[in-house]
Amino acid sequence: MVKSSVLGFPRMGVNRDLKKATEAYWGGKISRDDLIAEGKRLRLAHWKIQKDAGVDVIPSNDFAFYDQVLDHIQLFNAVPTRYSDAKLDPLDEYFAMGRGHQKGGIDVSSLEMVKWFDSNYHYVKPTFQDGQTFKLSANPKPVAQFNEAKEAGIITRPVLLGPVSFLHLGKPDRDQSVDPITLLDQLLPVYVELLQQLKAAGAETVQIDEPVLVFDLPQKTKDAFKPAYEKLGAAGLPNLLLTTYFGDIVHNFDALAATSHLWGLHVDLVRNPEQLGPVLDKLGPSQVLSAGVVDGRNIWKTDFSKAIKVVKEAIAKLGEDRVIVATSSSLLHTPHTLASEKKLPEEVYPWFSFASEKAVEVAIIAKAVTDAAAVQAQLDANAKDIHARATSALTNDPNVKKRQSEVTPEMYNRKSPFPQRIAAQRSHLKLPLFPTTTIGSFPQTKEIRVQRNKFTKGEITAEEYEKFIEKEIDEVIQVQQELDLDVLVHGEPERNDMVQYFGERMDGYVFTTHAWVQSYGSRCVRPPIIVGDISRRNNEPMTVKESKYAAAHSKKPMKGMLTGPITCLRWSFPRDDVHQSVQAQQLALALRDEVVDLEAAGIYVIQVDEPALREGLPLRSGKEREAYLDWAVESFKLSVSGIADSTQIHSHFCYSEFQDFFHAIAALDADVLSIENSKSDAKLLRVFEREEYPRHIGPGVYDIHSPRVPSEEEIKERIEEMLNNGLRPEQLWINPDCGLKTRQWPETKAALINMVNAAKYFRAKYADKA
Template identity: 45%
Template sequence: MKSVVGFPRIGPQRELKNYVEGYLEGKVKKEELEKAARDLRKYHWLLQKEYGIDLIPSNDFSFYDHFLDHAVMLGAVPAAYRILEDEIDCYLALAKGYQRDGIDLKALPMKKWFFTNYHYLVPTLTADTEFKLSSDKPFTEFKEAWHEGIKTKPVLLGALTFLKLARKTGVDIYNKHFWEKMLEVYIEILCHFNTAGADFVQIDEPVLVMDLEERDRRFLKEFYGALLKNKGKTRVILQTYFGDIRDVYQEIVSLDFDALGLDLVDGKLNLELISQYGFPEDKLLLAGIVNGRNVFRNNYQTSIDILQKLAHYVDKGRIVLSTSCSLLLVPYSLKYENELDEKVVPYLAFAEEKLQELSEIEEIFLSGDFSKHSFYLKNAELWNLVATDQSGEKEKEEENEYIRVPAWEERIKVQKEALQLPFLPTTTIGSFPQTPDVRAMRGRFKRGEVTKEEYESFIKAKIERVIKFQEEIGLDVLVHGEYERNDMVEFFGENLEGFVITKNGWVQSYGTRCVKPPIIFYDIKRKKKLTVDYIKYAQSLTSKPVKGILTGPVTILNWSFVREDMPPDRVAMQLAQVIKEEVLDLEKEGIKIIQIDEAALLEKLPLRKSEHKTYFDWAIKAFKAVCAGVKPQTQIHTHMCYSNFDDYLDEIARMDVDVITFEAAKSDFTLLDGIRESSLQAEVGPGIFDVHSPRIVPVEEMEKLITRMLEKIEKDRLWINPDCGLKTRKEEEVFPTLKNMVVAAREIRKKF
């Protein structure tokens, strides 16, 4: 048997993005949106059936976010949003905010999904939260699939993962009086699927791969012990991914689950757990051997070796081949790539190709005769040819090579004298809205329909316009708008050697936001200046400082697909060297402020605390390598967003930057206490408004927020800025809010 944990929901050509955004803009009717969703689900199911997948997921589809779907299904929706009677409008208000007809609702906070670049929306649980079954979405999708002749395995988010990842205010999630109503909802759901005839239901508990406490183990026993007594004929799969379940393996196998899904890619220790403690004879093992987080071909010999070891402890007939996690995290299909290097294509596998890999691995595994399978021989030959070229000069190991001098206390004095900024300086994070004409011109340039000179003239006109706008509203530190960049990582991948760029390799980052991660396939080198000319031009238009905006080495690494035999710390240092060259060139051109974004610093942070130090050591070293040798008067900024920074501020302090801007508004400013209590010295700019919501924030609201910040952070240390870049928004949404932000800062300055 073969199983898929989850499948990409955006569609082969990002159809979902276009329909949802069209609905939000009033261009697509509700009926059209719902029909498009049904068509996409049908296409996904039939595709998996075509490749012989036995356990095809349903309820893995979402208009915006599966975590939000689950919160809505459980009734964990704040009362304020229920004023919107339309189900889809209420749902999208939770995701995007809502501001019309006298109603002003903020969007929910957003955080990274474990160590991926997917972002989930974070509901808040309070003592007033009343769990009740509030959505029939899982049952509707199950019936849809069955109508097409496919009996799916509905997917539910696990109770412990939901409770631990949600925000909590005044509640103890381990108190049975709090969660027993939620248990009743899960029981009701299983009863529905029993009646509907579902053979399997999959419950996802990725939180089980993290460090767990005794109260987590106690919750699992109590909650699932009670739930599984009500499963009826439907078999329940407990699905884990992103690591191993060392803390709860024995407890889990003792519970009455019918199947256990284990990640054997990121969770290599899972095999050892099975060998040490055995595996129950009455359960199926869903063996996650096809990597759901990377785009490189499976090494069949490696997978077969793992499966053969498993077969010593689990009968072959009870081993179900599976993806390691949901395929949500990889692009849809290689068949839409007609411009890739022919040398690279054989090494790649997107979601559709991974379905084929499952089928081929199963055929090899069950037959036991490798030599008769041409696809096995071809795969073996492919991986025998792999030889990582790491011929670059080995980086120096002396610690002083990565220390910036003088110390921060001295540098910041020099910078304040050089920059002469007011207190509470205002700025933006970097990007301005990518208007339709910008995207159209970029497309025309790539297709050769306009010359390089025409394209550059267009971009310079955009820069001139945005500089003028920023001066008019009174921002203190300006940016050039990043109109030449399609994405903060893809742009650098396109302009550095060592990367492979796809044409349609889209992956959902959050909601309707999709990115095309570049693929790191060779050693990385800088073949030309990347940003200098446009930033230099922007600075020539104004007497105010213009920030040079670069993406940091760790973020480029973490938001790319990296060849699996290339050590990440070595790739990070190669990236650090090329970004450092760009920093020094910007400095030579008189750019006084350089922002090196590390939005994804924490993205690949190991989920186990025991592994954090190793990761931080090389990640922070790579960042510091970029800044080494920069003049004291050059102010180095960085930006970070949508991660749980509170617990890692002391590590972030080791980066030794001058100014850090953080996402904060979308997280309700929970970071402020952490900043005050940490060893972080840098000046800070907690984002004052959520850039992912179209609502226009009034001056009075921002004045209150600045006042709140000043209760925690010294006025000479505080910057005023948005949460993140403005690229995905419309000018009519963000321009008024930026004006209000500057006015609010000036009003607060008057009070001092």
């Protein structure tokens, strides 16, 4: 019998319940016990959703209060001593590693946070010490949650991050030199102990994720799989389903050779369907294949006919008892349920499937491959919806296609090279040495959210809302002038999200009301959905009104903020019927019009953010990666190249480990780059030094994802570090890591005061360079 399975389920709940509870706990509004109880309620609700959907194999330990990798750091006692020495409650220690802690005389910053492979989810990077030891925590979370589900009458399959991936994704702690993969021998006994406890609790099979198998791995990491799975696959331990996703694993078959005695293997057949044949040939005589045919990363309804064909190919080779129909990855990356969406256009609603609906899909496909008649009505309805989308007029705009056909090579380049541009900009903008700015957004207060909600519901008029936004802009400008920042921003009070705001002003997008997806910690995003060809709606400006208003109320340069084409693409749910390069170029042309309009309105500093450029990078080197970088860079350049030399283009990157594609960052030809830097141990700075980066750069001097306020001395030390790593005073900008939207005003002002004072200190110190 073919079974169905889900690799993981979203944690936040149907109404972002977990977000609300964790933030209430951080704010002292609920107790530790209240938060733990809410977590239990959510887990039980999510297990029941999957059971009621007909899913045969339901995951446990996919729930986390902040991040699943952070869970493993604490589970194996890989907690850096600066946190353990603080003697915090375990839950507070956990959150301190995720978001920092500055209370009760304890002041620790958070661990580094980076993108989870090529997704918009962020994980907390494991950080290891020289002489690192591991120890299983008391009442291990995977065992406790398995027992919790069992008590509710649901036998689950616990999910663990595998030891090789856990180590490979980590790094040595600051001032440490340990190579994480060399810690395998110390780590494996703890995994064995955990598996023994899971077996004793009644877990017959454990899902052990080794997603690094989709990377081009160094030989030492490949060699780690053999000793790891010889021990973990031993008799007396649960069956192990080795799970991979987001890419193909064929190139790492040599590493998998040592795992042939394991119970089964999961592969992502949505992202890389061509790996099915080689994987089937590689499986041992009794191994099970978990076939990931339902997309865990996007919201499009599964084409049952295509998925069934793939599953039947596997059955023909292995037999029914050795095939599981599964999601391609965890459903963490999809919204909770389509049932919450009451305002989607009637035509497009049947095109989508969110996490709860995808659970139903895997169950239907598993039934269909052996007894199609039992689910014929569902199969017929699915075929109708797939056909309706493919033939809809919403997906095609001939005017957009015509404009794309008229793009010329000259449209990708600025009028002059950087030396000429920067001379014109210095003359025009008259900025001091070590100019200070912010990345764009200022705190989105409760009052802003309330007024936006009222406007959305029609409870206040457009004129009333506009007056409110103007008042907010006035206040933000006044704060920045009092802080004595050099390049101001309008604060973005009118913007709900850095992609949704733009999508709402373009054709080709649709929007949800409750389709939230976890990005990191309690931070959720609501990605818009690209359903057709993209252009500015009625070719009307999207940001000019607010930026022009702000510029008229300050004598200092005002910076306009746009979200770049790749980030608009990656932080939306993109179409899966058109190549992403086509969608990126359409976005670039729309943004090109906006950049030109901003300049015409007197905005001579324009920031086009591309934090998702790294996220879209194919996970393996080679032709696919270079092809992506070519069209991604071209899209950015197309969006910003229609302006005069004297207008300065900035771009922002956060959580971008771009050491391995620095040539593409340089090729963007932005006048100023601002980057997340405060938690990266200066490794990004060393790249700029090594490559002798010629243009201007603003490495973030403090972490905005933490509520802690950095001291002036701490910021001075960071600036000194930048100068010691080869950055020149005349090219250095001083700014936070990212936008300040999620912060509170008191901490924002305190941090920026320290930042500006630090910049002025260096301005005086290097006055001769001015």
